[in-house]
Amino acid sequence: MTEGSVALIVLAAGQGSRMLSDLPKVLHRLGGVPLVAHALAAGRTLEPEQVIVVAGHGGEAVAKAVAKFDPDAQIAMQHEQLGTGHAVAQALPLLEGFEGRVVVLYGDTPFIGADTLAALASHTADVVVLGFEAADPGRYGRLVVKGGALDRIVEFKDADAATRGIALCNSGVMAADAGLLRDLVGRLGNDNAAGEYYLTDVVALARAAGRSAAVVTCDEAETLGINTRAELAAAEAQFQTRKRAEALEDGVTMADPGTVWLALDTVVGRDAIIGQNVVFGPGVTIESGAEILPFCHLEGCHVSAGATVGPFARLRPGAELGGDVHVGNFVEVKNSVLDEGVKVGHLTYLGDAHIGERANIGAGTVTCNYDGVGKHRTEIGADAFIGSDTMLVAPVRVGARAMTGSGSVITEDVPDDALGLGRSRQVTKAGLGTRIMQALRAAKEKR
C-alpha cells in the first residue's frame, strides 16, 4: 500500500499512426474494453485522489469512453501533440492545490501490474521511473544510472552509441511529487532530436536541482505498449491466457478454456461452469454455481447462482437473471429483470421487461418493445404462463398467474389470473384437406 495521496495522469493523446486506423489508438479494444480502460483500472488500484486522462487525437471519443469506464476521471485536452512533457503540462492545471505524488501512465500500455505500481508510488525518491531490462532495447529511452542513482534518461534519437548499448529502458511510467513536477515540467525545453517536450528530461532537471531520482524495475511484459494491430492481437492472446488462468485458479470450471473469451472486468464465481465457445463482453458477473452452456454471448449482465444459460443464448446489457432462472437456446435478453425461477427455454426475445417469479415464457415469445420511435416496457407477473409465439406489444402487462394463448398478439393488459387470447378463431372444413391435395396432384400430372 502507498502512503499519502496519489494523483494519476494517463497520457492518451497520441494518434497511434501505426495502427492505420480512424479510431484513436487507446480506443481499440483489449479484453472487451478500450485499451485506456486497462491503464485506468491498474492506476485505480493506487486509490488515487484524482485521475486525469490527457486526450488529443479523437479527444471527444476518448472522453466518452473514459466517462463510461471511469466516470470520475477528468479529461485534459492536448490539442497539439508536442511531446510527453507537454502532455503532462496539460493535466497539471487540473491538479492545482494537489500536494501528493503524481503517477504518470500511458494509455497504450495495458499490462502494468498493481504490485509494480504500488512499489513505484511508495518509493521515497523525488522522481521515480519504472524501468525494465529489454531483451531488444530497440528505440526505447535509455536509463543512465550513476553511483546507484538514476542520472538521466536519454531518448534513442538523442543517444550516442555507448548509451544505445544500455539495456535498462524507460517504460514511460513515472512518479514524482506534485510540486516538483509542476516546477520541472514548466522548465522543459524542446531542443532535441525530435523537437518535442520530453517528460523524460525531468530526471536530469531534478538531479541538477539536487533532488533524488531512482529506478524501480519490472518485468518487460508489464511494459508492453501497443503500436500495431499485430501487437494488439498478440496482447489480446496474452490477456486471455492470463484471465483464463485466473478464472481456473478461482475455482471456475471450463471445459475448454482456450475457447472462452473474457473481458477485463468479467467476474465469475467459484464453481460456476463455463462451456466451450463462450464470449464475455464488458460488465458481466456470473455468480457461484451458475452454468453457461456452450456458444453464448454475454455483455453487461448479471447471472445469479443456480441459473443456467444457453447453449446459444445472448444476454445483453441490463439482463438481470435471478436464482435458478433458465434461459435456453436462441434466447436474447436485454434490459430485463427475470426474477427467481423464471423459465424461458427457446427462441425468444425479452427486451425492457420485468418477469415475475416462476413465470414460464413459451417458445417464440417476443416483447415488441420498440414502436419505431420509443422503447416500452412489458410487465409479467409471478407464475404467469405465456403461451408459445405470444407477441407482447408493449407497453403491456400480464398479471400474476395469468395465461396467454399460443399465437396471441397481446395489445391490452391481461389482469391477474385471467387468460388473454388475441388470435383469430380456428375454422375446420371436413374433407377439404384431401380434396386440395388431389386437385394439386392432378394439376401437376397435366403439366
Ligand code: UD1
Ligand atoms: C516514450 C519515452 C521513452 C520510452 C517509451 C516507452 C518520452 C520522451 N519518451 O517514447 O523514453 O522508452 O515512451 O514506450 O517520454 N503522448 C501524448 N501526447 C504527446 C506525446 C505522447 O499524450 O504529445 C502519449 C502517447 O499517446 C503515448 C505516450 O504518451 O501513450 C507515449 O508517447 P510515444 O510517442 O509513444 O513515446 P515514445 O516515443 O514511444
Ligand code: CA
Ligand atoms: Ca510508444
